[in-house]
Structures are given as structure tokens and as C-alpha cells.
Amino acid sequence: MRWNAWAASQLEQVRASNRWREVRPCGQSSLISFAGNDYLGLTRHPEVRRAAIEAVERFGTGAAASRLVTGTLSIHHDLERAIANWQGTQHALVLPSGYHANLAVMAVFGAEDVTIFSDELNHASIIDGCRLSKARVVVYRHRDVDHLSDLMRIHTGRRLLVSDLVFSMDGDEAPVAELAAVCRQHDAMLVLDEAHAVMRTPATPNCETLYVGTLSKTLAAQGGWIAGSQALIELLINRARPFIFTTALSPATAASALAALRVLLSPEGVALRVRLRGLIESLRPAHPSPIIPYMLGDEAAALKAAALLREHGLLVPAIRPPSVPIGTSRLRVALSAAHRDDELQRLRAVLAQCIR
Numbered sequence: 001m002r003w004n005a006w007a008a009s010q011l012e013q014v015r016a017s018n019r020w021r022e023v024r025p026c027g028q029s030s031l032i033s034f035a036g037n038d039y040l041g042l043t044r045h046p047e048v049r050r051a052a053i054e055a056v057e058r059f060g061t062g063a064a065a066s067r068l069v070t071g072t073l074s075i076h077h078d079l080e081r082a083i084a085n086w087q088g089t090q091h092a093l094v095l096p097s098g099y100h101a102n103l104a105v106m107a108v109f110g111a112e113d114v115t116i117f118s119d120e121l122n123h124a125s126i127i128d129g130c131r132l133s134k135a136r137v138v139v140y141r142h143r144d145v146d147h148l149s150d151l152m153r154i155h156t157g158r159r160l161l162v163s164d165l166v167f168s169m170d171g172d173e174a175p176v177a178e179l180a181a182v183c184r185q186h187d188a189m190l191v192l193d194e195a196h197a198v199m200r201t202p203a204t205p206n207c208e209t210l211y212v213g214t215l216s217k218t219l220a221a222q223g224g225w226i227a228g229s230q231a232l233i234e235l236l237i238n239r240a241r242p243f244i245f246t247t248a249l250s251p252a253t254a255a256s257a258l259a260a261l262r263v264l265l266s267p268e269g270v271a272l273r274v275r276l277r278g279l280i281e282s283l284r285p286a287h288p289s290p291i292i293p294y295m296l297g298d299e300a301a302a303l304k305a306a307a308l309l310r311e312h313g314l315l316v317p318a319i320r321p322p323s324v325p326i327g328t329s330r331l332r333v334a335l336s337a338a339h340r341d342d343e344l345q346r347l348r349a350v351l352a353q354c355i356r
């Protein structure tokens with residue numbers, strides 16, 4: 001069969017399973033979006049925009065080489081120092097995406113003699129990183145510390161535990177203190193993915209820890225980061241292929257992330273998080289993050305609810321397999337401090353019609 005014919009037959013299967021996806025431009029849409037991850041609304045912040053423009057004026061538009069060749073600019077070092085300070089670690093490293101960051105960590109630390117323990121709902125980039133590693137991979141039930149402890153007792157040798165800090169499809173939090181206690185007991189290293197952890201001050205578990213995150217959500221830019229001890233970061237610099245064999249972050253991207261981080265850590269950043277907390281409370285009291293799932297179970301029900309919201313001018317994605325397990329299709333609302341009160345009211349009103 002020729003390749004185009006094969007692709008067409010595969011697409012037929014995608015359509016038949018009602019899982020067709022397409023890329024649509026959203027920036028110009030008149031819909032109010034509850035789908036993005038610009039949690040503090042910093043993508044349009046004047047200082048963040050100004051930093052990007054100044055970086056283009058100073059460094060040009062692209063880094064033009066990988067970090068270990070000639071791609072490292074002073075703005076990369078400034079950003080890495082700021083991330084290390086923020087996370088309370090000796091060192092940090094930035095990469096082209098959070099996806100790259102997880103691939104890098106899993107590939108470098110997941111050696112042949114290692115067992116990786118991974119929460120069943122970890123992000124796809126962690127799963128793909130595990131596939132790239134040479135380690136044995138053991139999956140434990142979501143947030144189930146007893147299950148994890150049992151598995152740690154069975155699988156001896158060097159151990160690495162990896163978890164989202166805030167889970168991207170459910171918006172719930174990992175039990176960090178308990179995970180750290182299990183790590184201490186078994187001399188395991190903890191890897192925490194903070195991609196969605198906008199409402200938390202950086203976690204400080206009392207065990208060997210490596211932190212992973214993204215510049216593309218709260219920090220309003222693009223790219224990923226890893227923070228940890230000097231030895232861990234230097235090993236990544238020397239061995240991580242997703243860091244070594246790719247072009248450095250563009251200067252504008254690095255500068256906008258740095259400016260966004262400065263806003264996050266300023267009194268304005270505190271106020272934005274208070275605002276976001278208030279919005280979360282108005283939709284789901286005591287929920288730990290701005291990702292709020294509305295479970296519908298059936299894929300068709302989730303698609304129908306998303307269509308009704310769209311008719312009312314609201315963009316809320318229907319999340320369905322393979323992004324989530326079969327039977328757990330849902331609407332996923334992502335809140336931002338930039339949402340207005342009247343927009344929340346509209347959302348609440350339409351949700352009340354589709355969630356019974």
C-alpha cells in the first residue's frame with residue numbers, strides 16, 4: 001500500500017472512532033477561552049512584552065545554535081539563575097519545552113539499573129521520557145502512596161519516583177510530603193513536574209529532588225526548565241540529548257519568561273494569585289488548582305456539553321481518550337487571573353445547564 005493510501009486508511013479509523021482532531025486558529029476567535037494555561041494573564045503584561053522586544057533589539061530573533069556550541073546568551077544564564085533562586089536549588093537549566101525537560105530527565109537518570117516509579121496519570125511527556133529511558137518502569141495507582149510503598153519494597157536497586165505536582169487533566173495535587181517520606185525510606189530521588197503548580201510556592205520535600213517545569217504556562221513564554229543540585233544539572237548538561245542536540249531558546253522567549261518570573265515573585269504576582277484563588281473558589285471551593293474538571297464519562301456527552309458552551313460563546317475543551325482513560329471524558333475548565341467576573345458568571349450559568 002502506498003503511504004498516502006495507508007495514511008488515509010488510518011484517518012478513516014480515527015474518524016470512525018469519533019476522535020478526529022484538527023488544529024484551529026484560536027487567537028482571533030470571539031469565544032471566551034477557558035482552555036489556555038496563561039494562569040496569571042502574563043502573556044499580555046506590558047513588562048513581559050517590553051522584555052521580549054528589548055531582547056530582540058539586543059540579541060536578534062534567534063539563538064542560531066545549540067547551547068553547547070554558540071547558542072548560550074547572557075539572557076539564558078540570567079533566566080537559569082532566577083529559576084534556581086525561585087526554586088531554592090543550586091542550579092537550573094532551560095530547554096526548548098517542558099516536554100524536552102521530562103525527556104531529558106528520564107533519559108539521563110533512568111539508567112539500566114534504575115526502577116522508575118510513575119503515577120498512572122502523569123503527563124505524556126513523562127511517559128515518553130520513561131520510554132526513552134533504559135530503566136524498568138513501574139506504574140502506581142494515582143496518588144496511592146500505599147500502592148507505591150508496596151511496589152518500592154518489591155523492586156530493589158536504585159529508584160526514581162516521578163509525579164506531576166498538579167495533574168494536568170484533573171487539577172488535583174500529588175501528596176508531596178508522603179511521596180518524599182517514601183523516597184527517604186528507599187533512598188529514591190523524587191522528580192516533581194511543577195508545570196501547573198501556579199498556586200503553590202515551590203515544594204521543598206526533604207529528600208533528593210529534581211524539579212521540572214515549563215515556561216509556557218504561568219511564565220507566559222515557551223520552553224521548559226529543570227532545577228536541582230549542581231551535580232544533577234551538570235550531568236544533564238553533559239548527557240541530555242534533548243538539551244544538547246537542539247537550538248537554544250530564542251532571546252525573546254528567555255527574556256519574556258524572566259520578566260514574567262519577576263512579576264510572579266513581586267507583590268503584583270501575589271495579588272494575581274489571590275485573584276485566581278477567588279475565581280477557583282467561586283467555581284469549586286477548596287480545589288487546589290485552576291484546572292477544574294467536570295466529569296461526563298461518555299465521549300459524546302463531553303462533546304455535546306462543549307458544543308453547548310461554544311454556542312454561548314465559551315471555549316471549554318472536551319477532554320477524551322486518548323488524553324484520559326476511556327469512560328472518563330470530561331470538560332476541563334482552565335481559569336486565569338485575567339478572566340473577568342462577568343465571564344465567570346456566564347460560564348457558571350451554562351455549566352449549570354450541561355452538568356446535572
Ligand SMILES: Cc1ncc(COP(=O)(O)O)c(C=O)c1O
Binds near residue numbers: 097125166196214
Ligand atoms: C504536567 C506537564 N508537564 C509537561 C508539559 C509540557 O510542557 P510544554 O508545553 O512546555 O512542552 C505539560 C503541558 O504541556 C504538562 O501539563
